Amino acid sequence: MAASTNIATTYGLRLAAPLAIFYAAFFLAPLLILFYVSLHVDPEMTRFGFTQYAKFLFDPFSLAVLGHTMWIGVEVTLLCLVLGLPLAWLYVRAPSWAQSTLMLVILLPLLTSVVVRTFSWIVILGRQGIVNTTLASLGLIDAPLKLLYTEAGMVVALAQVQMPLMVLPLITALSKLDPSLLDASSALGAGEWRTFRKVILPLTLPGIVAGCLLTYAAAITAFITQTLVGGGQMLFMPMYIYQQATTLSNWPFAAAISIIFLGAVLVALSLFSLLGRLSKGYAHA
Amino acid sequence: MIADPQLRTAQALRIDGVSHRFGANKALDNVTFDVHGGELVALLGPSGCGKTTLLRAIGGFIAQSEGQISIGGAVVDHLPPNKRAVGIVFQNYALFPHMTAAQNIAYGLEARGTAKAATTARVDEMLALVKLQNLAGRYPKELSGGQQQRIALARALAVRPAVLLLDEPFAALDKNLRLDMQIEIKRIQRLARTTTLIVTHDQEEALSMADRVAVFNQGRLEQFATPSMVYDAPAALFVNTFVGAANVLHGTIRTLDVDFVTLTLDGAGEICGRMLQPVSIGAHAVVCIRPEHLQRTASGLAATIELGLPLGSTIVYEARLANGVAVKISEPREAGAEPLSPGTPIHLAPKGPRLATVFPHHA
Ligand SMILES: Nc1ncnc2c1ncn2[C@@H]1O[C@H](COP(=O)(O)OP(=O)(O)OP(=O)(O)O)[C@@H](O)[C@H]1O
Ligand SMILES: [Mg+2]
Numbered sequence: 001m002a003a004s005t006n007i008a009t010t011y012g013l014r015l016a017a018p019l020a021i022f023y024a025a026f027f028l029a030p031l032l033i034l035f036y037v038s039l040h041v042d043p044e045m046t047r048f049g050f051t052q053y054a055k056f057l058f059d060p061f062s063l064a065v066l067g068h069t070m071w072i073g074v075e076v077t078l079l080c081l082v083l084g085l086p087l088a089w090l091y092v093r094a095p096s097w098a099q100s101t102l103m104l105v106i107l108l109p110l111l112t113s114v115v116v117r118t119f120s121w122i123v124i125l126g127r128q129g130i131v132n133t134t135l136a137s138l139g140l141i142d143a144p145l146k147l148l149y150t151e152a153g154m155v156v157a158l159a160q161v162q163m164p165l166m167v168l169p170l171i172t173a174l175s176k177l178d179p180s181l182l183d184a185s186s187a188l189g190a191g192e193w194r195t196f197r198k199v200i201l202p203l204t205l206p207g208i209v210a211g212c213l214l215t216y217a218a219a220i221t222a223f224i225t226q227t228l229v230g231g232g233q234m235l236f237m238p239m240y241i242y243q244q245a246t247t248l249s250n251w252p253f254a255a256a257i258s259i260i261f262l263g264a265v266l267v268a269l270s271l272f273s274l275l276g277r278l279s280k281g282y283a284h285a
Numbered sequence: 286m287i288a289d290p291q292l293r294t295a296q297a298l299r300i301d302g303v304s305h306r307f308g309a310n311k312a313l314d315n316v317t318f319d320v321h322g323g324e325l326v327a328l329l330g331p332s333g334c335g336k337t338t339l340l341r342a343i344g345g346f347i348a349q350s351e352g353q354i355s356i357g358g359a360v361v362d363h364l365p366p367n368k369r370a371v372g373i374v375f376q377n378y379a380l381f382p383h384m385t386a387a388q389n390i391a392y393g394l395e396a397r398g399t400a401k402a403a404t405t406a407r408v409d410e411m412l413a414l415v416k417l418q419n420l421a422g423r424y425p426k427e428l429s430g431g432q433q434q435r436i437a438l439a440r441a442l443a444v445r446p447a448v449l450l451l452d453e454p455f456a457a458l459d460k461n462l463r464l465d466m467q468i469e470i471k472r473i474q475r476l477a478r479t480t481t482l483i484v485t486h487d488q489e490e491a492l493s494m495a496d497r498v499a500v501f502n503q504g505r506l507e508q509f510a511t512p513s514m515v516y517d518a519p520a521a522l523f524v525n526t527f528v529g530a531a532n533v534l535h536g537t538i539r540t541l542d543v544d545f546v547t548l549t550l551d552g553a554g555e556i557c558g559r560m561l562q563p564v565s566i567g568a569h570a571v572v573c574i575r576p577e578h579l580q581r582t583a584s585g586l587a588a589t590i591e592l593g594l595p596l597g598s599t600i601v602y603e604a605r606l607a608n609g610v611a612v613k614i615s616e617p618r619e620a621g622a623e624p625l626s627p628g629t630p631i632h633l634a635p636k637g638p639r640l641a642t643v644f645p646h647h648a
Contacts (some may be wrong), residue, residue, distance in 0.1 A: 002428060115481070178377070179380065180375045180377060180379040181374070181379050181381060183344070183346055183366065183375070183379070184363070184373070184379040184380075184381075185381075185392070185396075185540075186345075186346075186366040186367045187344055187366050187367070187369075187372065187373045187441075188367075188392050188393030188396055188440065188441075188444060189367045189393050189396040189397050189398075189444060190367055190392070190393075190396040191367055192428060194396055198381075198392070199381060201475075202383050203383060
């Protein structure tokens with residue numbers, strides 16, 4: 001038994017080697033370089049020091065950008081969860097011929113280019129866009145609403161783009177749910193809401209956590225959608241880093257805020273997965 | 286427990302002309318029967334005959350295409366499962382994997398808004414009933430199949446259902462555990478006086494546990510009677526061959542009496558039997574005789590022994606009639622007796638005319 005386990009492990013490690021090398025060369029090494037760059041005091045990178053970090057952490061404007069970015073992620077994740085859960089439920093309950101169509105619809109955001117998707121949202125949300133012209137022709141509004149370049153518009157666009165990342169893990173979790181558990185709950189006198197809260201929710205929590213992790217991480221780093229649909233008025237971390245690096249050529253500061261952003265994201269994600277670990281006890285169902 | 290004033294057990298169940306179609310396929314065909322309060326009824330039948338469909342209709346998980354179901358005299362067709370007071374134990378138990386045994390049992394009580402103290406007391410009572418007090422804190426995956434099943438039973442009984450439905454509850458258990466659980470369920474069911482329907486493939490199980498047996502075939506109820514009646518006086522050819530072993534012989538009706546007919550077997554002689562459905566002289570018919578109801582006699586159907594199997598207290602013979610049809614005979618074995626050797630000529634007759642049943646044959 002022990003011998004065979006050993007063999008399996010050796011093979012496993014050897015097979016993983018190409019991936020490990022890839023990660024080391026294109027992920028770990030750049031990260032180390034980034035960290036090295038961030039430790040410089042001046043943009044010309046002549047002296048070492050932690051001043052870049054101090055500059056960010058004591059600057060209310062920078063902290064606000066970080067906070068706003070993290071908050072946008074929460075909003076997008078919640079919206080995806082609220083819309084994604086019924087969608088995933090619909091998929092799991094649909095007859096198989098409808099499932100393939102639904103899956104195509106669910107995956108569509110992943111199959112279109114980010115730029116095309118984002119420009120579609122500009123068309124939809126613009127002053128003369130689909131939403132405004134529809135509302136106007138229905139007589140519901142007199143003047144076009146400002147939808148584009150608003151936080152709400154951007155959250156909706158981000159949610160659409162990230163939706164598959166939420167829905168796919170949810171579908172996996174829901175289809176693992178034994179339908180007889182729902183029948184059992186009902187036969188024991190529980191209404192639908194109670195069954196949802198006491199049976200469906202706890203048993204699909206690992207899937208929900210996975211979906212939230214993916215959506216959150218993708219939403220706060222979605223540079224193109226944030227920039228194009230959000231417009232110039234709102235500044236988020238990816239754009240902030242980009243500006244510092246390319247427009248202002250302040251590489252050490254850009255590197256430092258990248259590291260800080262990375263740290264903040266890691267903290268947020270560990271909070272999520274802590275939730276997941278709490279539910280691990282019964283994730284096997 | 287029996288003194289409980291709120292006891293809603295011992296409620297009669299009435300199935301009235303219930304049919305159910307899945308598309309073109311008729312899973313239930315005009316099924317009607319009455320179950321008395323506190324009775325244990327076994328639903329017996331081959332795979333796909335509609336047993337689960339009937340349970341699901343009673344539980345409210347599907348709405349039958351036609352007919353009515355009433356519990357305790359009240360029609361329940363419009364009620365969702367959570368309003369029907371029907372307890373169900375699924376074939377796979379369907380225990381909530383994220384809850385302990387005790388939490389599983391408490392689930393239905395909490396859903397009904399039972400006070401905490403009363404819930405705890407009832408959970409303890411149910412754990413004692415299924416003799417699993419020491420496993421209250423275990424999760425389902427930490428329980429054996431038999432223990433899971435007892436928890437599932439306790440969970441269904443905790444809310445005092447008017448009717449308890451068990452869908453092949455013993456399918457996953459080995460033979461010893463199965464017997465233990467059959468006795469256990471029977472004991473619990475007696476004690477709680479819960480009207481119970483138990484689905485099974487296993488005829489021994491049905492005959493030994495049930496007060497009455499409902500035999501199904503292709504969605505139709507073929508017979509609904511006590512186990513002895515089903516065995517001794519089968520109402521249909523299907524029941525006769527499905528429940529217990531039976532020799533089926535083909536022939537033509539020669540004489541007709543009030544209840545009895547004489548049948549000429551194709552090239553093997555004559556036999557007298559009890560007639561259940563009207564037949565006419567000259568009609569084709571089949572006669573069923575159980576192996577233990579055939580005896581060796583001086584006269585009767587001529588046959589030749591092919592094989593004799595001494596099975597402890599009985600000997601089972603396989604013999605061939607003059608027309609080449611094989612029949613089985615089972616007779617008690619005296620101490621020291623050896624079976625007749627193959628090739629021995631014998632004569633066979635039913636032990637009594639009531640023990641051979643004649644059914645019309647629809648070719
Ligand atoms: N959801 C369904 N859709 C279509 N047909 C179904 C469905 N459920 C059952 N059937 C059909 O209805 C008939 C009765 O099925 P049912 O499950 O009641 O049989 P059963 O007596 O419980 O069989 P088993 O002993 O194998 O469990 C079968 O022919 C089955 O194929
Ligand atoms: Mg079944």
